[in-house]
């Protein structure tokens with residue numbers, strides 16, 4: 617097992633799943649446990665950070681694995697464009713929000 621940096625806090629994960637409406641970021645399924653999926657896989661240089669994590673159902677997470685996200689979405693016939701637009705919006709909102717929180721004195 618390669619050493620992985622787990623930068624995402626529990627609070628960030630909660631915010632992330634809420635921002636995605638509590639469902640899978642890729643197929644939209646709800647009511648199932650969500651896993652932390654690296655949009656850019658670790659094997660391709662991605663990290664477990666707020667701007668690179670999307671909540672994914674087990675099925676999507678297992679299927680996507682180390683694939684490049686847009687190619688995988690296309691193969692799965694999922695809406696690649698809708699995902700990218702929403703991922704960017706969620707990322708911008710959350711990065712801004714948590715950047716403010718992080719800049720607390722004495723951190």
Ligand SMILES: [Zn+2]
Pocket residue numbers: 640641642643644645672673674675676677
């Ligand atoms: Zn899914």
